[in-house]
Amino acid sequence: MTVASGSAVQIAREALHAHLREIIKWHFSPETGTPIWLDWARRAGWNPVEKIQTVDDLVHFPNFADESLRNEPLERWVPAAYKGRPFTIFETGGTTGMPKQRIGWDDYKIDYEQFSATLSDADFPRNGYWLMMGPTGPRRLRLAIEHLANFRGCSCFFVDLDPRWVKKLIAGKQFDQAKAYMEHVVDQAVTILTHRRVDALFTTPKLLEALAEKVSIPDCGIKGVFCGGTTMEPQYTRFLIEEVLEGRTKFVPTYGNTLMGLACHKPLTPADCYSITYYAPQPRAMLRVVDPEQPERVVGYDQWGRVELTTLTREFFMPRFLERDEAIRRPPCEQFPWDGVGEVRPFGASKATIVEGVY
Amino acid sequence: MTLPHFPILRWGEPYESLDVDTVVHFATGEELCQVSQANPGLISRDMRQAGRARQALRSIPCEHLCRILSKAADLFTTANLPMGSGTQSPDDFVRCQSATTGLPEHMCRFNMSKLHHVLTNLDAILNSLTRGLDRSIMTRGYGIEADVMRSLQANSPVLGMVLPSNSPGTHGLWLPVPALQIGLVLKPGPLEPWTPFRMAQAFFEAGLPRESIGLYPGGAEVGMAVVNHVQRTMIFGSKATVEQYRGNPAVQVHGPGFSKIIIGDDCVDQWEQYLDLMVDSILLNGGRGCINCSGIWVSRHSRDIAEALAQRLGPVTPLPPTDPNAPLAAFTIIAQAEGINAMIEQGLQESGVEDVTARHRGGDRLVREQRCAYLRPTIIHCDSPRRALANTEYMFPFASVVECPQSEMLAAIGDTLVGTVISEDENFRRAAVDATNIDRLNLGAVPTTRLNWLQPHEGNIISFLYRERALQVE
Numbered sequence A: 001m002t003v004a005s006g007s008a009v010q011i012a013r014e015a016l017h018a019h020l021r022e023i024i025k026w027h028f029s030p031e032t033g034t035p036i037w038l039d040w041a042r043r044a045g046w047n048p049v050e051k052i053q054t055v056d057d058l059v060h061f062p063n064f065a066d067e068s069l070r071n072e073p074l075e076r077w078v079p080a081a082y083k084g085r086p087f088t089i090f091e092t093g094g095t096t097g098m099p100k101q102r103i104g105w106d107d108y109k110i111d112y113e114q115f116s117a118t119l120s121d122a123d124f125p126r127n128g129y130w131l132m133m134g135p136t137g138p139r140r141l142r143l144a145i146e147h148l149a150n151f152r153g154c155s156c157f158f159v160d161l162d163p164r165w166v167k168k169l170i171a172g173k174q175f176d177q178a179k180a181y182m183e184h185v186v187d188q189a190v191t192i193l194t195h196r197r198v199d200a201l202f203t204t205p206k207l208l209e210a211l212a213e214k215v216s217i218p219d220c221g222i223k224g225v226f227c228g229g230t231t232m233e234p235q236y237t238r239f240l241i242e243e244v245l246e247g248r249t250k251f252v253p254t255y256g257n258t259l260m261g262l263a264c265h266k267p268l269t270p271a272d273c274y275s276i277t278y279y280a281p282q283p284r285a286m287l288r289v290v291d292p293e294q295p296e297r298v299v300g301y302d303q304w305g306r307v308e309l310t311t312l313t314r315e316f317f318m319p320r321f322l323e324r325d326e327a328i329r330r331p332p333c334e335q336f337p338w339d340g341v342g343e344v345r346p347f348g349a350s351k352a353t354i355v356e357g358v359y
Numbered sequence B: 001m002t003l004p005h006f007p008i009l010r011w012g013e014p015y016e017s018l019d020v021d022t023v024v025h026f027a028t029g030e031e032l033c034q035v036s037q038a039n040p041g042l043i044s045r046d047m048r049q050a051g052r053a054r055q056a057l058r059s060i061p062c063e064h065l066c067r068i069l070s071k072a073a074d075l076f077t078t079a080n081l082p083m084g085s086g087t088q089s090p091d092d093f094v095r096c097q098s099a100t101t102g103l104p105e106h107m108c109r110f111n112m113s114k115l116h117h118v119l120t121n122l123d124a125i126l127n128s129l130t131r132g133l134d135r136s137i138m139t140r141g142y143g144i145e146a147d148v149m150r151s152l153q154a155n156s157p158v159l160g161m162v163l164p165s166n167s168p169g170t171h172g173l174w175l176p177v178p179a180l181q182i183g184l185v186l187k188p189g190p191l192e193p194w195t196p197f198r199m200a201q202a203f204f205e206a207g208l209p210r211e212s213i214g215l216y217p218g219g220a221e222v223g224m225a226v227v228n229h230v231q232r233t234m235i236f237g238s239k240a241t242v243e244q245y246r247g248n249p250a251v252q253v254h255g256p257g258f259s260k261i262i263i264g265d266d267c268v269d270q271w272e273q274y275l276d277l278m279v280d281s282i283l284l285n286g287g288r289g290c291i292n293c294s295g296i297w298v299s300r301h302s303r304d305i306a307e308a309l310a311q312r313l314g315p316v317t318p319l320p321p322t323d324p325n326a327p328l329a330a331f332t333i334i335a336q337a338e339g340i341n342a343m344i345e346q347g348l349q350e351s352g353v354e355d356v357t358a359r360h361r362g363g364d365r366l367v368r369e370q371r372c373a374y375l376r377p378t379i380i381h382c383d384s385p386r387r388a389l390a391n392t393e394y395m396f397p398f399a400s401v402v403e404c405p406q407s408e409m410l411a412a413i414g415d416t417l418v419g420t421v422i423s424e425d426e427n428f429r430r431a432a433v434d435a436t437n438i439d440r441l442n443l444g445a446v447p448t449t450r451l452n453w454l455q456p457h458e459g460n461i462i463s464f465l466y467r468e469r470a471l472q473v474e
Helices: A006-028 A035-044 A055-060 A107-116 A140-151 A163-171 A175-195 A205-214 A234-244 B040-058 B062-078 B090-101 B105-120 B122-129 B136-140 B168-173 B194-206 B220-229 B239-245 B268-287 B302-313 B334-347 B406-412 B426-434 B461-465
Strands: A088-091 A101-104 A130-134 A156-160 A200-203 A224-227 A250-253 A255-257 A261-265 A277-279 A285-290 A304-312 A317-330 A340-346 B008-010 B013-015 B020-024 B031-036 B081-083 B086-088 B142-145 B148-154 B158-162 B183-187 B213-215 B233-236 B251-254 B259-263 B293-298 B353-355 B366-368 B373-375 B378-382 B398-403 B416-422 B438-443 B466-469
Touching: A006 A035, A006 A055, A006 A304, A006 A317, A055 A317, A107 A140, A107 A261, A130 A140, A130 A175, A130 A205, A140 A156, A140 A200, A156 A175, A163 A175, A175 A205, A200 A205, A205 A224, A205 A234, A234 A250, A234 B040, A261 A285, A285 A317, A285 A340, B008 B040, B031 B090, B040 B158, B040 B183, B040 B213, B040 B220, B062 B090, B062 B105, B062 B122, B062 B136, B062 B194, B081 B194, B086 B090, B090 B105, B090 B194, B105 B122, B105 B168, B105 B268, B136 B142, B136 B148, B158 B220, B168 B194, B183 B220, B194 B213, B220 B233, B239 B251, B259 B268, B268 B293, B268 B302, B268 B398, B268 B416, B293 B302, B302 B378, B302 B398, B334 B366, B334 B373, B334 B378, B406 B426, B416 B426, B426 B438, B461 B466
Parallel strands: A130 A156, A130 A200, A200 A224, A224 A250, B158 B183, B158 B233, B183 B213, B233 B251, B259 B293, B259 B416, B293 B398, B378 B398, B416 B438
Antiparallel strands: A088 A101, A255 A261, A261 A277, A277 A340, A285 A304, A304 A317, A317 A340, B008 B013, B008 B213, B020 B031, B081 B086, B142 B148, B148 B466, B353 B378, B366 B373
8 A cells, every 4th residue: 555654644734633623613603603613612512613623622522422423403514604594305215214414515526526636537528417316315425426527527427326225125125126136227227228318327336246247337438337225345345356347347336425525536456455445535534444343543554443433524513423334444545645545344244144226 | 275176067178266165163163165156157157068067967877877876885984085186084084074964973874875875776776756757768869668759858958956054865856867867966065075076086986977967056146046057957945935936837846854753543543652663763863854753743642742752752851963872963052042931931932732752852942052052852742733832843852642533634734745654544634645635655663764766855855856748759
């Protein structure tokens, strides 16, 4: 792995501290702040603007309780500076019952414009059509992929997959129905690919694999695949690159969700042995790998721990949210001079088999 | 020291996975080998080329394939064969198989000789199972026999085998398959990679086309991929698995046997004559197989029979797996033995049920060791077929002696893989012949464990792999 220089790491860290202070000031100041956080600070009895100077100070916040994204009125998440401006409501992935909701305005555009800069024009041609096969509906991803396609000069076709329905089918042991639904989704994508020229694809790993059962992805003209959603262990990643994409279509894995945005992967080298490491879009979001028993403590490099996310944008502040994922803490690299998360998988996967469905 | 590594075999070509499982000695924890783990997608992609396996085998006449497999039998039992970067001797094989499955070494050797027997008698076995069919009809798909056009069509170019970890004797079921010009897709049990790999190497050395065999170690999801992507698959599982696939023509499930010895009213007063037969049927091969007897059904003398069996089997204790007299196989997962023991104890709460061996064992049924456990032989007396323990089967020497009127017996025994019916009463024998719940029927004093390989086992493999159909040529 190409490591980041000490000075690059230091510069990135200083930039993160500065950004953190700015975001804390934004959300906790009456002029610009967010009602939910202003109330929280009043109840907590301390002033985050004074106390939070570096990311190490974030431990003064408890782990973010995501129930508030289900229970609190949406208006309480609107920073004063955005008051009166209609917002978009995004919901998280595959849960059933009342979903977690995050509101937003431009964050997804900023995130994906920044991400666009990491894509090569050869693999994801400018002015080339995209196809998104995956969870659309109320998810941020749907607008984000369309914006990415637009930002790169073209448009996007969509084939929807409803992960909530898949979870219900699997929970009810209706595996034949789940399989039939997956085929229904893939067949629609095949139809688009048969009749339209598509250069780039966003999908989930399992749908990608299922699509390649029906067509040769490179022979369909797809030059780059942007892929995320479920665990990609090294052998599976190798399988996707060497066999599903036949070594001819570029594979760009990503780790992301409605609450973070998206983390980029470090381009794979032979030394990585197909082990994927993701880096958060710092300073707008920060990922740490923490000890599940003592979540204020970061684990050592190359150790497994639980993924903790802090989101730091003017639209949304969320400190120390414990994701339902675990990962290996990886050191900074040349492209991303801050900590990464490797081989992300569902939290507890080492102790039990966790069914992730087709999503 | 570098551990031997078993790669995946993709139509004979080795493929080293990035996902590797380490197999350890059940008693010491010593690491014995590493096994590449397949991801299910490899199977779905490779099955696109399954036709090539049959094509390669079809280019060799069946008779010649039998000779190749016979040569492979000798190599399997006597030669040093490739394993990882080195080789493996037959003795190493026995030691390793015993070390991961918990079977005593002498039983592993016995299983080796059983597989050798199958492979060296394939001509006779296939002649019997096909009833003397000219095997060129399988190759060509049709031909004239006794002035009649016959056509056999392969249901699948390959047979999938999702193999168990704990019963190496079951490998005999797939050995004839290449001689039928059908390829093999093997998913070994996680603790028993030894036989499929060694047998594949023996096949290759003997001249079987490499592209006729795929070998995909992995977890349960890999087994599911085999079932989903291969048109004919044989799997091994519990009663629930049997129910899950009942009526599915693509899947043949080998579940528990519930094999039984039934003594008719005309012979039951001479029950002592059959005591050795009963003991052997219960104890042979550690009592692990589906052909081991798990029930003895009689209309009288049931207490005396249970007592006599308990006197013989109760004192049997575990011995080290290297001991040539070791009678019991170890449970490599302690919780499994504990679970079985708890189920038996629960069954014993019912009135009319007694663990007769308890008086003769001189200790507990469950013997825990540091990394494994044993269950000592258990003979249960049931005063009625309605007791829960009257029709159960566990993977150790366990049998219930059940008192039941002869007139109700054949209906009450339920599904029975091997039924040994000891009776000279023609009416009772005829009823046994007609009983569709008995698969393999032994009329007379034949141990349930004595298989005649010239006869079908849980369905004829020929009719599973081929279908007869009409074909006319003008």
